[in-house]
Every structure is written in structure tokens, then in C-alpha cells.
Amino acid sequence: MDEHIWRTEDFEEHRPRLRAVAYRMLGSLSEADDAVQDAWLRFGRADTSGVTNLAGWLTTVVGRVCLDQLRSRERRREDPLEARVPDPVVSHESGADPEQRVLLADSVGLALLVVLDTLAPAERLALVLHDTFAVPFEEIAELIERSPAAARQLASRARRRVQGRTPVPDPDLARQRAVVDAFFAASREGDFDGLVAVLAPDIVLRSDAGGRARHSVVLTGARTVAGRALTFARLSPFVRPALINGAAGVVVIAEGRPLSVMAFTVAGGKVVAIDALADPERLKGLDLTRVGRPAPPRP
Template identity: 75%
Template structure:
């Protein structure tokens, strides 16, 4: 086996982890795959003879590719697009899917990814690499051309925003599902008080309808306002299909073999603290939902 073949095998061994890094950095499955492929092209041309920690080095290569993508995104935006929903990872509650489980090993919920979308590229890189993948600040600093102390401050600032806007969900999936089921039962029955009862007072509903198609993004705060919006879900009740959305209790709303929306829920302390909705027809059409049948 020559050196390139050896390197290709080692890269494949780390691909799942590298894809997980890229997904957290970019919030896009297709861009994550592209970033990993770009990383391989760079790695295959590099001299790896002096690399002592191959896994760590590969992580930094992928992270640098993702940082360039984030900076390019930022430079293209003249005005904020409002809420942008990351690509959801959807799976069946009754089926094991090792690939999806590996991608979500750190329970990176949809609400957390939405908050990550609001960070600067440098903040996102510092937080993701350090807090999710234990990369030392001494290795993060050169990527963003800052000192280790400055990288630490960026991660700390990002952490405060995440903790304030994406609270840790309840770990019991069964209890999450009970709360989400109660939410839809109340919506189906038009029971406003029951809806308010399962919502945290400071709940936030975020919906991405696809800015490119002229569909407005929506952000609604507070239990009573969100409950009022939820009453409009009554007509969708027959089409709600339970699913795991980024490892948490959620639903896919589908009719006639076509997905109408994906809804992710964050449940903390027995109450719904966040609802994230993707209803962009173009992005929904790209989702692989065959495993839910």
C-alpha cells in the first residue's frame, strides 16, 4: 500500500466525524459533504509526514474550509435574510440509523443550529470546535488569526448566546413525545388553554418559508401568541407524522407523498421552549423521507 492509499483509508475512517464537524459549522448537509470533499483534495496534496495527530489535523483542515464558506456567505449578504432554518436530519423513532446517530452524537438540536446561524464565522468556529469537539484554543487561534485568549473570548461570547436562546432539552425522548403529542392534540381540538399549558411562557416559534420564493420568515414570541398561531394547525392534523428531527421529538407534515413542513421541538422541563419550522418547498423537495414510510 502506497502513502496515498494509506491516507485515503485513514481519511475514510474519520469521514463521519469530519462530516459532523462540517454540519455543525454550516448547517447544510450538502455543503457539509462538499466541505469534506474539498478537505480531502487538500489533504491528498499535502505532505503529511510531520503530522502527529492525524484526526486533529483533519479536523482543522475541514474547519478551515467551512470558515471560508461562512465568510463567503457573509460577504454575499447585503441585508439579513431573517430566520434561516438549517437542514433538518429526519429519522424514524422506531428504526436505528447509525449514520444519523453519528452525525447527531452531541444532540445538536435544530434550535441550537438556528442560534449558531446568528453567530459570526469566527464565533461559530471557536464554539463548535472547542465546545463540541474539544479542540484546544491554541489550535483554533491560527485559523481565525487571533490569539488563544481572543479565541477563548469568542467561544465564551457564543456560548452565552447559545445558552440564552437554545436551552438544553429534556433527555427523555418519550417525555418529549408526550409533550409534543399534547401540543398537537390541543391544536386539533382548538383548545387554546391546553396549548398554553404545554408551552413555556417565553417560547419562540421560528418559521422559514423560503426567502427566495418570497415567503416571509416568521418569529413569534410568548405562549399566548404561539398558541394562537398553533390553532391554525388544525387543518394539518390528519397529515402530521411523528419523526425524530435532529434527534428530538418532531413531526413531518406530509400529504399526497409531498412534505409540507418539518417541525422541530425543543422541550425543556416538560414545556415546549422552541418550535422551528421549515416550509420552504424547494428545500423540502430535497429531503429524503423514504425511511419514514
């Protein structure tokens, strides 16, 4: 009994980090929790008496579980990747709680997770485990059954793809919020030119409505996205400011029912990406209790 308690305490100490690994690997909060639970079961059956670095051992166990899930997902995937938005982590504007801060290690924004979703499973594993969680390539090589040199090459290739497609957001939350507020102010007022002015010329809008395929879209270009924003201007009164994966964003809630979560990537004073989750089933599974009241309209 004492040994069981000791092992449980050991595992729980590492659970937040393991969940962060799984979330970055899978982009799904529920699947991340399942992966960590699977790791706990494997930990319970394993003889770890000779393990000198338990954190590293558990990280590779979770990595192996996630790799299996990614490969299974890839085999059964039928829908295009472009419109899929990963699960957002929603926080109050005052800031994420300690557990969320661990989960969002190294500023894992939705735009980054979207790009990670385009990587092959082995590429994603190599990049995430090495670059974010400092797992040596020798250990990653064992997971993907390749040489350390091949694992290093996978991570390097994945890194180039991510850096080439992921905008670097403005680190100042106040500046982010000012741009997002300007976006919704222009939308409320039906100001097409004002919307275009706050959008980057090559902005990408991804909207994931789940099974409602006709509402799942990927749009590019400031004028196209501005036009789309005006068609949904009627929802502006229901917009509530929030942090989405640590960046300025909003949750749209009408009559107590969540309609969407919108993550904004702001760089250089412009919105360069909008990732919106509008899948009713997935929205039900999100914790939106941290969201504040609707923002008051500007005078």
C-alpha cells in the same frame, strides 16, 4: 496505487466526524458534504508524512474550509437571520442510525444551530472546534490568525451567548413525545386553551419558507403561537412522528409531498421552541425515507 488506497481508507475512517464538524459549523447538510469533499481534495494534495494526529489535522482543514464559507455567507447575506432554520436531520422514532448519531454529536438540536447562526464566523469556529471537538486553542488561533488567548476569549463569549439563548431540552424522549402529541391533539380539536397550556409563555416559533417571504416568520408568546397553530390545524391528519436532530418532532407529508419538518424543544413539560422548515426546495433535498406512518388520532 497502494498509497492512494491507504490514504483513501484513512480519510474515509474520519469522514463521519468531519461531516459532523462541518454540519455544526454550517447548519447545512449539502454544504457540509461540500466542505468534506474540499478537505479530501486538500488532503490528496498535501504531504502528511509528518502528521502525527491525522484526525486533528483533518478537523482543522475542515474548520478552515467552513470558516471561509461562513465569511462568504456573511458578506452576501441580505435576508434577516431570525427566520432561517438550519437543515434538519430526520430519523425514524425508533432512533437515529450510527451515521446520524455521529452527525448529531453532543445533541446538536435545531434550536442550538439557530443560535450558532447568529455568531460571528470566528466565534462559531472557536466554540464548535474547542467545546465539541476538543481542538486546542493554539490550533484554532492559527485558523483565525489571532493569539490563543484571543481564541479562548472568542469561545468564551460565544459560549455565554449560546447558554443564554438555548433552552436545555428534557432528556426523556417519551416525555418530549407526550408534550408534542398533546400539542397536535389540541390543534386538531381547535382547543386554543389546550394549546396555550402546553406552550411556554415565552415560546419562540421560527418558520422558514425560503423564497416565500410572507410565510417565513418568527413569532413569540404562547397565545400568538397557539393562534398560528390553529390556522394550520387542517394539516394535522398528515403529521408523521419522527426524530428531528434526535428530539421529538414531526414531518408533515400530504399525498406524498413533504410540506414541513417541525422540530420541538421541550423543557419542563412545555414546548419552548418550534423550528419549522417549509421551504419546498430544501425539503426536496432531505432524506425522509426514515419517517413512519401518520400518527393515529386520539380517541
